[in-house]
Amino acid sequence: MPSRETWSFAGVFGTFDTAQLQRGFKVYREVCSACHQMRIPFRTLTQNGGPQFSNAQVTALAAEYKIQDGPNDSGDMFERPGRAADYIPWTFANENQAAAANGGKAPPQLTIMAKARGYERGFPWFIVDVIPFLQYQEHGVDYIHSLLNGYETAPSDFKVPQGGYYNKYFPGHVIAMPKPLSDGQVDYPKGADGKPVVPETVDQYSRDIAAFLMWSAEPALDQRKRMGFMVMIFLGVFAYLMYYVKKKVWAPLGGEAEGLPGTAPLGPTG
Amino acid sequence: MSQHATTYVPKSAFAKWFESRLPIAGLVHSSFVAFPVPRNLTYFWTFGAILIFMLGEQIVSGVWLAMHYIPQATMAFDSVESIMRDVNYGWLLRYLHANGASMFFIAVYIHIFRGLYYGSYKAPREILWLLGVIIFLLMMATAFMGYVLPWGQMSFWGATVITNLFSAIPLVGDTVVSLLWGGYSVGNPTLNRFFALHYLLPFMIAGVVVLHVWALHVVGQNNPTGVPIKSAQDSMPFTPYATIKDVFATIVFVMFFAWWVFFVPNYLGHADNYVPANPAVTPAHIVPEWYFLPFYAILRAIPDKLGGVVAMVGAIVMLALVPWLDTSRIRSSNYRPMYRQFFWVFCIVCVLLGWLGAKPPEGGYVIASRVCTAWYFIHFLVILPVIGLFETPKPLPSSIIETVLGRKGGSGIPIGATAEPSTKG
Numbered sequence: 003m004p005s006r007e008t009w010s011f012a013g014v015f016g017t018f019d020t021a022q023l024q025r026g027f028k029v030y031r032e033v034c035s036a037c038h039q040m041r042i043p044f045r046t047l048t049q050n051g052g053p054q055f056s057n058a059q060v061t062a063l064a065a066e067y068k069i070q071d072g073p074n075d076s077g078d079m080f081e082r083p084g085r086a087a088d089y090i091p092w093t094f095a096n097e098n099q100a101a102a103a104n105g106g107k108a109p110p111q112l113t114i115m116a117k118a119r120g121y122e123r124g125f126p127w128f129i130v131d132v133i134p135f136l137q138y139q140e141h142g143v144d145y146i147h148s149l150l151n152g153y154e155t156a157p158s159d160f161k162v163p164q165g166g167y168y169n170k171y172f173p174g175h176v177i178a179m180p181k182p183l184s185d186g187q188v189d190y191p192k193g194a195d196g197k198p199v200v201p202e203t204v205d206q207y208s209r210d211i212a213a214f215l216m217w218s219a220e221p222a223l224d225q226r227k228r229m230g231f232m233v234m235i236f237l238g239v240f241a242y243l244m245y246y247v248k249k250k251v252w253a254p255l256g257g258e259a260e261g262l263p264g265t266a267p268l269g270p271t272g
Numbered sequence: 273m274s275q276h277a278t279t280y281v282p283k284s285a286f287a288k289w290f291e292s293r294l295p296i297a298g299l300v301h302s303s304f305v306a307f308p309v310p311r312n313l314t315y316f317w318t319f320g321a322i323l324i325f326m327l328g329e330q331i332v333s334g335v336w337l338a339m340h341y342i343p344q345a346t347m348a349f350d351s352v353e354s355i356m357r358d359v360n361y362g363w364l365l366r367y368l369h370a371n372g373a374s375m376f377f378i379a380v381y382i383h384i385f386r387g388l389y390y391g392s393y394k395a396p397r398e399i400l401w402l403l404g405v406i407i408f409l410l411m412m413a414t415a416f417m418g419y420v421l422p423w424g425q426m427s428f429w430g431a432t433v434i435t436n437l438f439s440a441i442p443l444v445g446d447t448v449v450s451l452l453w454g455g456y457s458v459g460n461p462t463l464n465r466f467f468a469l470h471y472l473l474p475f476m477i478a479g480v481v482v483l484h485v486w487a488l489h490v491v492g493q494n495n496p497t498g499v500p501i502k503s504a505q506d507s508m509p510f511t512p513y514a515t516i517k518d519v520f521a522t523i524v525f526v527m528f529f530a531w532w533v534f535f536v537p538n539y540l541g542h543a544d545n546y547v548p549a550n551p552a553v554t555p556a557h558i559v560p561e562w563y564f565l566p567f568y569a570i571l572r573a574i575p576d577k578l579g580g581v582v583a584m585v586g587a588i589v590m591l592a593l594v595p596w597l598d599t600s601r602i603r604s605s606n607y608r609p610m611y612r613q614f615f616w617v618f619c620i621v622c623v624l625l626g627w628l629g630a631k632p633p634e635g636g637y638v639i640a641s642r643v644c645t646a647w648y649f650i651h652f653l654v655i656l657p658v659i660g661l662f663e664t665p666k667p668l669p670s671s672i673i674e675t676v677l678g679r680k681g682g683s684g685i686p687i688g689a690t691a692e693p694s695t696k697g
Binding site for chain 1: 311353356357363364367508512513516517519520523524526527530531533534535536537538539543544546547556627676677
């Protein structure tokens with residue numbers, strides 16, 4: 003079972019960590035994007051509650067890509083530098099090309115991967131997972147993090163087929179993706195002392211990319227939790243007031259039937 | 273309803289003019305203002321109002337979603353993602369609608385089990401109950417087709433599994449299935465017609481809800497004692513008493529609803545449904561939404577396809593037959609010491625069936641499913657008819673007001689005296 007990690011965006015008040023999302027995007031761009039597609043426009047990288055790159059950074063980033071556009075007035079397709087409104091292009095022209103280059107099956111799209119994967123926690127945890135302040139919704143990111151750290155030598159009695167790799171966390175343990183990350187592979191932003199602020203390790207890379215994938219899957223997460231908190235406060239006050247309004251209205255009747263001694267209780271317990 | 277119409281007196285000249293041409297204000301007044309409500313209703317009786325609220329919420333959020341959704345097999349999945357990302361508050365609309373369906377079912381299950389516990393289906397409320405079963409069936413059809421619309425893996429394969437069940441019908445099965453599919457497999461025509469029907473059925477539900485409320489207002493509400501309203505003391509006007517209580521209960525329910533929408537919006541869904549539908553790849557486990565799981569467990573418990581379908585349909589038919597299967601003349605299980613225990617056993621069996629429906633059909637799970645399925649039917653076909661014949665009920669209170677005021681003076685009346693007029697007092 004994937005290990006449960008601590009995430010900044012977990013819990014009632016969780017929000018994305020901007021620096022982590024920026025690192026995660028760097029990992030995506032330098033590693034994952036070699037094979038995987040992510041269908042989001044460049045402009046979303048500037049959004050609040052996202053990696054929050056500056057407009058200038060994103061415009062410059064988009065311009066590094068060549069985008070096919072057209073047809074123009076003479077009917078020809080042409081290439082132009084990317085703009086912030088463009089979708090991040092994929093390395094491959096289409097699924098078939100991606101499949102041909104990757105052993106017959108196109109690598110899955112990563113946009114909503116963090117919500118498209120999960121694992122069973124079983125009874126009684128699936129009940130605990132929904133209780134306020136104990137809730138657990140990060141199955142997908144925990145799975146991704148564990149998967150990226152789950153490349154091991156296969157047990158001696160396990161036969162790994164041609165073109166597959168042994169992974170502890172992948173269902174069936176045989177994954178077509180070779181180990182994508184290794185320590186020191188991606189350069190992280192340096193602190194004042196010239197050392198990276200966070201370690202350049204597989205564990206940290208996988209944490210950051212998982213967080214970035216959670217954002218790409220659920221870009222409105224910050225907004226949703228903030229609004230949810232306000233909605234709860236509003237409804238709580240509303241319910242509190244309505245409770246006393248109801249009491250007041252019912253007072254001439256002598257109050258609620260079930261509230262009086264020797265009468266039917268609230269529930270169907272007799 | 274007409275018997276209350278006289279209590280409404282139009283005040284203004286316009287109201288008089290209007291009322292003599294279309295007495296709708298009088299209708300509303302007699303149904304939602306002057307309507308006499310038993311004084312001893314608990315919060316279990318607020319779920320009718322909660323359900324009406326949820327139906328309205330689902331229709332409003334659904335109509336808005338339909339403005340952005342594209343019912344086309346190659347675009348449906350992306351259009352839902354576009355709603356989540358590009359539509360202003362689209363994520364909110366979609367999470368409200370998806371979780372709203374579950375909340376709708378939570379409320380309806382509480383409503384149904386409340387009816388079962390308090391014998392709300394017994395004379396004179398059989399038609400009221402049957403209309404409720406029809407609403408439940410329409411809800412199930414609506415929810416099932418709604419789940420197909422995002423066109424994820426679970427949408428597609430759920431649709432494939434469930435529509436295939438119709439092929440078990442002798443003679444016409446295959447014709448029915450190709451009619452549902454609009455072809456020879458689940459595909460774009462299926463998605464199109466499911467979208468059309470998903471938009472249509474809620475309005476049919478709304479129509480049956482009107483009949484349900486109408487029937488309710490003819491026979492009056494049941495109450496925790498099951499003893500009918502006998503005097504004016506036993507009742508109170510719907511407004512303001514029941515209205516304000518329903519509003520309060522609805523707000524509390526909306527808080528519960530909001531928890532799911534804002535903090536655990538994907539808990540009740542399946543990760544697989546965030547993978548676009550792919551007819552070439554079958555998911556490891558095809559599982560329906562939680563509210564169908566007990567019926568799904570019953571379906572799989574029978575090793576024969578037709579038998580499984582018959583059992584699954586039979587499970588709902590049992591609900592429709594309850595008014596005639598129950599032989600006891602006592603409504604409320606509060607006064608039925610034996611039946612009350614079997615009621616709770618039945619509740620546990622239903623929850624177990626739900627859990628088993630989510631488990632793979634293998635080993636001990638199959639055996640447990642079969643035991644629970646057998647008990648489900650034994651409850652309706654054996655326990656319900658037999659227990660009423662020899663159970664000794666507790667003495668009933670002589671009136672509602674007696675239980676409300678806690679008067680201990682009046683002795684309970686014998687069972688034979690519980691026969692009542694077919695309309696409320």
